[in-house]
Amino acid sequence: MLNVYRQLLRLYPAAYRRDFADEMLGVLAEARSEIICKNVIDRALFHLREVLGLVAGALTEHLRIAEWRDFKFPFPRKEFTMRNGFRFPKSTVIFMMLILGGVLVAIKKGGDIARSLPDVNPQIAPIQPSHWALVPPVVLLWMFFCALGLLGWAVLFGLRKSGMHRLERMSDSQE
Amino acid sequence: MALHDMSYGAIMETLPLTEPVLLILLSLAGQPQHGYAILKDVERMSDGRVVLSTGTLYGALRRLLDDDWIERFEDEDTSRGRQAYCLTSQGRRNLQMEIDRMKHITRLASLRVAARER
Numbered sequence: 001m002l003n004v005y006r007q008l009l010r011l012y013p014a015a016y017r018r019d020f021a022d023e024m025l026g027v028l029a030e031a032r033s034e035i036i037c038k039n040v041i042d043r044a045l046f047h048l049r050e051v052l053g054l055v056a057g058a059l060t061e062h063l064r065i066a067e068w069r070d071f072k073f074p075f076p077r078k079e080f081t082m083r084n085g086f087r088f089p090k091s092t093v094i095f096m097m098l099i100l101g102g103v104l105v106a107i108k109k110g111g112d113i114a115r116s117l118p119d120v121n122p123q124i125a126p127i128q129p130s131h132w133a134l135v136p137p138v139v140l141l142w143m144f145f146c147a148l149g150l151l152g153w154a155v156l157f158g159l160r161k162s163g164m165h166r167l168e169r170m171s172d173s174q175e
Numbered sequence: 176m177a178l179h180d181m182s183y184g185a186i187m188e189t190l191p192l193t194e195p196v197l198l199i200l201l202s203l204a205g206q207p208q209h210g211y212a213i214l215k216d217v218e219r220m221s222d223g224r225v226v227l228s229t230g231t232l233y234g235a236l237r238r239l240l241d242d243d244w245i246e247r248f249e250d251e252d253t254s255r256g257r258q259a260y261c262l263t264s265q266g267r268r269n270l271q272m273e274i275d276r277m278k279h280i281t282r283l284a285s286l287r288v289a290a291r292e293r
Contacts, residue, residue, distance in 0.1 A: 026210070031214065060234055
């Protein structure tokens, strides 16, 4: 498992790795040697926590380099922030009332029209509009492009030419 | 920016501290500690409620080092390659400020709750 951690540490920016990677690996080794005598569930939870911590930490460090200094990874911390500074403008209430009124009038009109028509059509099964046939291909196409994008990113990441690596090189050259 | 260049207002903006950061600082308040000792100390102080991962701990340590709240401690025993950390005077002052803030809140809360129960 230490090899896995070693690989995960490679996700961190180079400057961070230089400063902390050996130390972190030492801490992980110590923690692992203690957990090794515990039961399977404890061991699994330990490894899960460490893997998630390393991935989240690496992401946070990259985002910090990208100047998102105030970014905090949204892992549950038993706290949340309330934004009490935001207020809707007063006109919102008027517009919402107007829209609600419009919807109620439309429902009423629809009911009147339905009642005014003679009930000559027999009950039939729900009609499937033909454009529904387009949905699966569109979804498939969207998934295909997502997979293509992910593949492209993975190739660039493997070649160490992704945006993260370029930012990392830029920050290194600035130092 | 180092913290000693910061104004009082800027320091107050960093408060309140999150629980993990507060516990890390408290762990270093007594004596210099290395990473694994901090992890165990935080777990012990919180009765097992706060269990930090190594990634989370070192993320916090990096931020505290950058802000000059803690510094690397030159330990004579470097045989195991472990780096110890200790509070800077600025870090200690800010920790005290946070403790004072918490004391004030606790006192206020006790008074309000007691007044309500009467």
